Amino acid sequence: MSDKFFGFLCIKYFDPTMIFELIPLNMADADVIINNVKELLTKAFNATVKILKLAKVPSDFKNVYRDQYNAALLLRWIRNLRTEDGTIVLGIADVDAYVDGLNFVFGIASDVDNAALVFLPRLRFLADADKFMDRIKKEVVHEVGHVFGLKHCNNVLCVMYFSNSIYDTDRKNFKFCSRCYSNLIKQGYYVNSSYVINDNI
Ligand SMILES: [Zn+2]
Ligand SMILES: [Zn+2]
Numbered sequence: 001m002s003d004k005f006f007g008f009l010c011i012k013y014f015d016p017t018m019i020f021e022l023i024p025l026n027m028a029d030a031d032v033i034i035n036n037v038k039e040l041l042t043k044a045f046n047a048t049v050k051i052l053k054l055a056k057v058p059s060d061f062k063n064v065y066r067d068q069y070n071a072a073l074l075l076r077w078i079r080n081l082r083t084e085d086g087t088i089v090l091g092i093a094d095v096d097a098y099v100d101g102l103n104f105v106f107g108i109a110s111d112v113d114n115a116a117l118v119f120l121p122r123l124r125f126l127a128d129a130d131k132f133m134d135r136i137k138k139e140v141v142h143e144v145g146h147v148f149g150l151k152h153c154n155n156v157l158c159v160m161y162f163s164n165s166i167y168d169t170d171r172k173n174f175k176f177c178s179r180c181y182s183n184l185i186k187q188g189y190y191v192n193s194s195y196v197i198n199d200n201i
Contacts, residue, residue, distance in 0.1 A: 018047045018190075021082050024054045025093035027120070033092060036133055037140055041090075044141065046190040052081065057095055071097040071108040071117065079115040088147055090140070091117040106163055107139045109146035116143035125166050135166070138174045141195065145180065148189055153180050157197060173197055 020041050024030035038049040061073045078091045097119045098104050106123065109116035123135040141159045153160035156168070158177035163169040174195065176184065181196045 019087040020047050020049045021087045021089050023052045023091045025057050025091050027094045044192050044195045069095045069097040071099050071105050075108050079113040089115040094120045096121045107143040109143040111147050111149045116147050135169050141174050
């Protein structure tokens with residue numbers, strides 16, 4: 001492959017508008033996690049990542065009877081924290097959250113609002129630092145997949161598989177199956193090959 005051809009591929013897939021605004025929420029020690037997520041988004045999606053300052057989620061969104069935050073309301077709130085138009089807002093929140101009909105959620109996303117949230121407390125279950133980070137990575141890629149329009153996938157190893165419990169998260173990969181990957185590519189998204197399962201479907 002000539003350099004010229006390779007250059008063309010880079011230009012074709014590089015989307016200068018792919019900017020994430022990463023917001024740590026209610027986190028005690030945000031630096032390590034936020035820097036890891038930044039690195040992940042940069043590598044996986046060729047994105048530019050802007051880290052916003054630590055914020056606190058409004059206590060109004062807490063359901064006192066459940067002692068959990070309403071994820072849908074948080075998502076509506078966080079989309080307004082973006083500092084420039086056209087960015088993707090991603091909140092990493094150290095609060096437990098739910099949506100109606102589910103006991104809890106690991107994350108939530110909207111492709112219409114270009115916004116997503118990942119909730120940390122349930123990802124800590126019986127995890128050392130490495131496992132915790134691994135789970136965060138999977139949930140971040142999963143929610144970004146939703147922002148890019150992907151639905152849940154029935155391949156248990158694909159990152160887009162719905163995690164009903166932490167065991168589903170542990171079993172699945174942080175990578176997209178080839179079907180989800182080709183769906184993203186068709187839409188013009190860049191995904192680094194190290195975030196794709198080599199399953200040759
Ligand atoms: Zn999902
Ligand atoms: Zn898939």
